[in-house]
Amino acid sequence: MNTVFEDYIMICNSTGVQTVNLLPVLQFGSKKVVIISTPFTEAQGLTARLVDVLNKKGIESEILKITVEEEKNFKSLSSKLINYTENLPKVVWNVSGGQKIPSATMLYVFQKRIEEKFKNDIALYVEANPPEIWYFDASNSRYWLRTSAPLSLDELLYLFNYETLKDEERLYPDPSREVRNKIEIGRKALKYFKENDIFREAFFNYMKAPEPSLKTKDELKEYIRKSLNELKPELHEVHVTKQGYEDLERKIKIIFSSLHQVKTPKDLYQLIEPLNLILKPKEIYEDYWNSIKRAVIDKVIKRIEFDEIKLVSKKLNDKEKNILISQIRDLGGQIDIHDGPLYKNDVKAFSAFRSNGILFEWMVAASIIDEIMANPKLRNFISEVYHGVKTKRLNSSHKHDAEHDIVIVTSFGTLIIIELKTYEFSGDLAQAQEALAYKKSGPYGQAIIIGPLLTSMVRVDQNGIKEFPHYINGPLVSQEDTARQNNIKYYYLDQIPKMLKEKLFIQEE
Numbered sequence: 436m437n438t439v440f441e442d443y444i445m446i447c448n449s450t451g452v453q454t455v456n457l458l459p460v461l462q463f464g465s466k467k468v469v470i471i472s473t474p475f476t477e478a479q480g481l482t483a484r485l486v487d488v489l490n491k492k493g494i495e496s497e498i499l500k501i502t503v504e505e506e507k508n509f510k511s512l513s514s515k516l517i518n519y520t521e522n523l524p525k526v527v528w529n530v531s532g533g534q535k536i537p538s539a540t541m542l543y544v545f546q547k548r549i550e551e552k553f554k555n556d557i558a559l560y561v562e563a564n565p566p567e568i569w570y571f572d573a574s575n576s577r578y579w580l581r582t583s584a585p586l587s588l589d590e591l592l593y594l595f596n597y598e599t600l601k602d603e604e605r606l607y608p609d610p611s612r613e614v615r616n617k618i619e620i621g622r623k624a625l626k627y628f629k630e631n632d633i634f635r636e637a638f639f640n641y642m643k644a645p646e647p648s649l650k651t652k653d654e655l656k657e658y659i660r661k662s663l664n665e666l667k668p669e670l671h672e673v674h675v676t677k678q679g680y681e682d683l684e685r686k687i688k689i690i691f692s693s694l695h696q697v698k699t700p701k702d703l704y705q706l707i708e709p710l711n712l713i714l715k716p717k718e719i720y721e722d723y724w725n726s727i728k729r730a731v732i733d734k735v736i737k738r739i740e741f742d743e744i745k746l747v748s749k750k751l752n753d754k755e756k757n758i759l760i761s762q763i764r765d766l767g768g769q770i771d772i773h774d775g776p777l778y779k780n781d782v783k784a785f786s787a788f789r790s791n792g793i794l795f796e797w798m799v800a801a802s803i804i805d806e807i808m809a810n811p812k813l814r815n816f817i818s819e820v821y822h823g824v825k826t827k828r829l830n831s832s833h834k835h836d837a838e839h840d841i842v843i844v845t846s847f848g849t850l851i852i853i854e855l856k857t858y859e860f861s862g863d864l865a866q867a868q869e870a871l872a873y874k875k876s877g878p879y880g881q882a883i884i885i886g887p888l889l890t891s892m893v894r895v896d897q898n899g900i901k902e903f904p905h906y907i908n909g910p911l912v913s914q915e916d917t918a919r920q921n922n923i924k925y926y927y928l929d930q931i932p933k934m935l936k937e938k939l940f941i942q943e944e
Contacts, residue, residue, distance in 0.1 A: 439464050440557065443525040446499075446516070446541065448533025449476035452877040453485045453594045454586070454848030455531035455561040459568055460494055461584035465527060467495040469519075471537060473506050480596065488590050501537075512540045517547065524555065527570075531561040549573045563877075565940040566816075566847030581816075582847040588819050591844060592826065595875050600825040600835055603842075606800055607807055607820040614822075618804055620766055620787055621797030627762045628798065629889065629929065633755055634762055636906045637746040639887075641779055642791045642857060643908070744779040748905065751776070766794070792857045795887050796822065796840055799855055802931045803841065816939045819844040826875065837871050843938075850876035851938050857887045858910050881938055883924040886914045890927045 440463040447456040449472040460468055468489055472482040482498060489496045499519060505511050520526055528545045530538040545558045559570040566582040592598055604614050627634040751759070756777065763770050767787025770777070786794045800822055807813045807820070824842045825835040843851040852872045872880035888911065894902045903912055918925035926934045935941075 440525070440527055441466060443527045443555075443557070444469060444523055445527040445529055445559075446471065446520070447529040447531070448537050448541075449473070449482040449485065450532030451479075451481060452532060453481060453488075454591070454877060455563075456485060456529060457488060457586070457594070458582055458584045458848050459527070459529055459531075459559055459561060460489070461492065461586070462568065462580075462582065463527070465494070467497070469497050469499050471499050471501055471533070473501055473503060475503075484594055484596070488594060491590070506534060507536055509536055509540055509543075512537060513543055513547075516540065516544045520544070520548065524553065526553070527557045527559050529559045529561070531559070563847070563849070566845070566849075583815060584846060584848070586818055586844065586846070586848055588821060588824070588842065588844045588850075591848065591850065591876055593829065595877070596829045597826050597875050598829050600827065603824040604822040605819070606804055606822055606841075607817065610804075617788075617797050618801045621794070621799070621801035622805065623762075624766055624786065624794055625798040625801055625928075627766075631758070631762070632904075633747055633751070633759055635889075635892075636748070636904070637759055637763075637777075638785070638791055638794075639906050639911075640744055640746050641782060641785050643744055643779070746777040746779060746782065792855075795857050796855050799853070799885055799928070799931065800841060802928070803843070803935065806932050806935055810935075812941050813935055813939060816846045816941070817843060818846050839871075845939065848876070850880045852880070852882045854882065854884050855887075856884055856914060881924075883926060883934065883938070884914070884918050885926050885928065885931070885934070886911065888914075888927050889929045891929075893927070 443463070443465050444467045445456075445460055445463075445465045446469045449470050450456070456468070456470070459465075470482055470485060476482045477500070486496045486498070499515075501512065501515065505515065526545075526548070528541045530541050532538075542558060545556055548556050554573045557570050557572060559568065561568055561582065567579050568582050569577060569579045571577050588603075589599065604617075605611070606614060606618070610618065624638075628638060747759070759777070760770055760772060763782065763785060766785070768785045769783035771781045771783070773781070785791055788794045788797065800820075803820060807817060821842045821844075822840065824839045826837055826839070827833055827835045839852050840855045841853040843853070845851065850872060852875075872882040874880075888903075888907070892904055892907070896902055901912070915925045924934075
C-alpha cells in the first residue's frame, strides 16, 4: 500500500501531546491538517503551537472548533464531522490523541464514509512504545511502519510549552569546530580510561576531596589528636628495640670513658645523671609519644592543606609514570614532573576542562557521537544531539528550570535526557529527571543516568555483594542501587551502545 498521502487531508484531535498529530503529517506528506480544538486546547495554547509548527513546515492547517458539549456528545460530534467532510474525497483519520469520545467518533465516521462512497479513507494510530504508525484501509487491512520524521529540539520543546536558553552545544549533526575539538578530547580520554587502569585510578583520585571534612584547622588537629590517643598502646605493650639497647650502650660507654676525669663526687654525679632516665621509663615513653604525635599532626595537616593525595597508590615504574604524564598532557592538562610519586597537587589541570566531571561529560558525548557515525540505524532514528541544554517555560522570566547534560532528540518525537553523575545523587533527583522528560516530550520521554564506571570494574562475589576497585569510594558505589530503587535506568560508561539501541528500539542482530 502507498504510504505517501500527499493528496489526503488529515483530521486530528488537539491534545497535550501534539507530536502524535505532527509526526504522521511529516512522514506521510499530507499537505493539510484539520485540527479539532476545544476551548481547553485553545486556552492552553496547544492548538496554536501546533499550527505554528505546521506553518513553519509549510503545511496548511485549519481549526475545527467544537464546544465542550460537542466533545462529550457522540451524536452531535459525528454529525458535525460528516457534514464537514462530505466534499473531501480522501481523509486520514488520526485517532491517536485527545479524549476517548472524539476518537471513537472519528472511527465511526471513518466506517460510515467507507460504507457510502469514500473508499480511500484511512484510519491511523501513532504508537510510541515501540515507535510505530499503524493504519487501516477500507478493507480493514492493517499496515504499519517505523515512525521517523524530522523534528528539532526547538520544535519539540515548543509543542510542550518550553524553550532553551540558546547556549546549548550541538553535538549532532554539524557540530562547530569548538565542539569537535571538545569531542576529540573526550574521545582520547575515553580511550585511555578504557585501556589503562592507572589512568582510571588517577582520574578518580584527582576528583577526591581531602578527608576528613572538618571546618577549621583547629578542629582537624583535635580530630587527629583524639584518633592517635585512641591508638596509643599501653607501656607494657611496648618492647625495647635494638636501637634502644644501642643508645643505652652508647651512653654507658661515654660514662666509662670519662671516669678517669672524675675528681670529686659532684663530678661523678654530673657524669652519670643521664642514666636517671632509666628509672623513669614512663616519662621516656610519654616524651617519645608526644614527639610522634606532633610530627604526625604536622604531616597530616600539610597533606590536607596541599591536597597531597596520591594519583596512583602503587609505586609506578618510569615507563608507567611517563605514560600517565603523557596522557594527561595529551588531554590539555598540566602536570609537574619530579622524582617520587605523583600527587593531586602536582596536577594543575587534568585536562583542558576545569573538572573531571566535565571531562566525563565529553567522554560520554564522544562515545555517543562515535556510535551514531558508525551505525546507520542510529542515524535513521536520531534527529539531533545536544550538550548542556538549559530549558525554561516558554516566555518565562525565570532563568531556567533545569540543565540537562546531554539531550537526544529522536525521530519519533521524544527526548532522551541523559544525566551524567560522577558523584552521589538522591532518589529525589532520579525521580525529577523522569518528570522533566515527561513534561518536555510527553509520556514516552525517557530519562537515564550514566555513571563513570566500566562493567569490568564491578564484580559480584558469591554472596551477591558488589566489589569495586580500591580507589572507588562510597558515593559511586551506591549510584546504581539508588537509580534502580527509584525505577530509573542506569548504565555504565561502556554500555552506551546498548543504551542507544534500547532507547531507540533497535533490535540486536
